[in-house]
Amino acid sequence: MNEILRKKRLAQGITLFEVKNELIAAKAKPGQFVIIRLKEKSERIPLTLQDFNPEKGVINIVFQVVGKSTKELDQLNEGDKIKDIAGPLGRPTEIENFGTVICVGGGVGTPEIYPVARGLKNSGNYVISIIGARSKEFMIMEEEMKAVSDELHITTDDGSYGKKGFVTDALKELINNNKKIDRVFAVGPVVMMQAVSETTRPYKIKTLVSLNPIMLDGTGMCGVCRVEIGGKTKFACVDGPEFDGHLVNYELLSKRLNTYLKEEKEAVELFEKTCKEGCNG
Numbered sequence: 001m002n003e004i005l006r007k008k009r010l011a012q013g014i015t016l017f018e019v020k021n022e023l024i025a026a027k028a029k030p031g032q033f034v035i036i037r038l039k040e041k042s043e044r045i046p047l048t049l050q051d052f053n054p055e056k057g058v059i060n061i062v063f064q065v066v067g068k069s070t071k072e073l074d075q076l077n078e079g080d081k082i083k084d085i086a087g088p089l090g091r092p093t094e095i096e097n098f099g100t101v102i103c104v105g106g107g108v109g110t111p112e113i114y115p116v117a118r119g120l121k122n123s124g125n126y127v128i129s130i131i132g133a134r135s136k137e138f139m140i141m142e143e144e145m146k147a148v149s150d151e152l153h154i155t156t157d158d159g160s161y162g163k164k165g166f167v168t169d170a171l172k173e174l175i176n177n178n179k180k181i182d183r184v185f186a187v188g189p190v191v192m193m194q195a196v197s198e199t200t201r202p203y204k205i206k207t208l209v210s211l212n213p214i215m216l217d218g219t220g221m222c223g224v225c226r227v228e229i230g231g232k233t234k235f236a237c238v239d240g241p242e243f244d245g246h247l248v249n250y251e252l253l254s255k256r257l258n259t260y261l262k263e264e265k266e267a268v269e270l271f272e273k274t275c276k277e278g279c280n281g
Contacts, residue, residue: 002020003081004019004077007076010140011133011138011140014138018060021059021085025056025059029093030115031090031116032049033049033088033089033241034086035085035218036084036086044215047061048210049087049115050114068270091242093116093119093185093208096123098183099126100180101125101127101184102171102183103185104131104186105145106186106187106192107134107189109187110133117145121148121149121150128174129152130152130153130155132167134157136161139154139156139162155167155169167196168195172199182205186208193211207246209243210240210241212236214259223235227256229249230247
């Protein structure tokens with residue numbers, strides 16, 4: 001259980017693990033997540049499921065190396081085991097035949113939007129996917145997204161691949177072409193999801209975003225993951241992680257995400273110092 005069967009570097013600082021876990025694989029649905037713990041006293045890390053295969057009993061998780069815990073996680077290799085994986089958690093994405101849908105993935109949000117796009121495609125929707133990255137070297141999962149989409153649009157901030165610009169530029173172009181859009185799903189950095197929501201707001205296109213607040217227990221008991229939706233407090237772990245993008249208080253979400261920046265920086269510096277003196281991996 002929880003053995004890493006495959007480790008793949010998707011791009012610089014972005015890693016995919018295929019992990020053996022029959023119980024989660026049997027129950028997982030698009031939009032859900034897991035919380036992992038490397039060791040007894042490790043931080044609990046929430047990660048959206050990139051994929052799951054009930055027949056093989058495996059789940060895929062993708063993470064970006066940004067802090068102490070993800071740096072430590074990235075040191076694991078095939079054959080190593082993760083101590084705890086709790087899940088599947090959160091409410092699954094509402095998937096039905098809406099008509100024409102757009103799935104927007106920004107950066108490491110692309111692996112997270114993948115099972116949603118696949119589920120929507122399998123339900124008979126016409127799926128238009130937009131994926132974006134800073135540059136070509138950070139573009140991930142293009143082939144996988146192409147396989148579950150009727151149309152795939154690619155953007156890069158610097159224009160090194162696909163169209164130059166942001167995912168919202170491609171989204172605006174599709175809307176302005178008078179294409180009837182029944183629903184939009186977006187996963188990525190907070191600023192990207194906010195921009196997508198503001199782009200669709202004037203057209204009253206239902207837009208769902210997957211929020212990534214600070215999280216601890218994942219069961220709604222600690223209240224750490226609280227977000228403001230339509231002026232009301234919700235818990236992302238049990239009420240989400242998907243919410244109506246037009247109702248999210250993005251300013252409050254961003255502020256809460258930056259609460260522990262100082263402590264996170266100090267933890268990384270201490271970890272790197274310890275590794276230089278001799279750490280595992």
